[in-house]
Amino acid sequence: MLELYHTVNSVCAKKIRIQLEEEGLPWGSRLMTLRGDQFDPAYLKLNPNAVVPTLVHDGFPVIESSVIPLLLGGVFPGAVTNACVAPSFNMSCHQRLLSHCFARKRRVLGGVRR
Numbered sequence: 001m002l003e004l005y006h007t008v009n010s011v012c013a014k015k016i017r018i019q020l021e022e023e024g025l026p027w028g029s030r031l032m033t034l035r036g037d038q039f040d041p042a043y044l045k046l047n048p049n050a051v052v053p054t055l056v057h058d059g060f061p062v063i064e065s066s067v068i069p070l071l072l073g074g075v076f077p078g079a080v081t082n083a084c085v086a087p088s089f090n091m092s093c094h095q096r097l098l099s100h101c102f103a104r105k106r107r108v109l110g111g112v113r114r
């Protein structure tokens, strides 16, 4: 089960919502205001940095919007980030993910620019 702590306007959270929706992954929304609720002791236990997004997967919180896609790529085999299949979140895993994203972007931009 996936639960996303996010806000409507946070760009960091938007990119996670986009990935979840693009992949058709079921997720629960935990909408925050960032008007103090990020300092709630219960939230600080999930994300000591008091920022969004935080993705909780089966009770396990993952913070940092650059790391969350790695979790999705590793846990859900059908996700576009499946370029990242390493069981641990390491730099080589991250690099594969970035290469995959840039290759995809090049394909899209290539079509537009010609």
Ligand SMILES: N[C@@H](CCC(=O)N[C@@H](CS)C(=O)NCC(=O)O)C(=O)O
Pocket: 010, 011, 012, 013, 034, 038, 050, 051, 052, 053, 063, 064, 065, 066
């Ligand atoms: N490095 C973090 C940055 C997260 C971040 O700064 N989030 C902002 C919203 S985009 C936030 O929660 N700010 C809370 C605040 O300003 O109190 C990530 O990429 O997840």
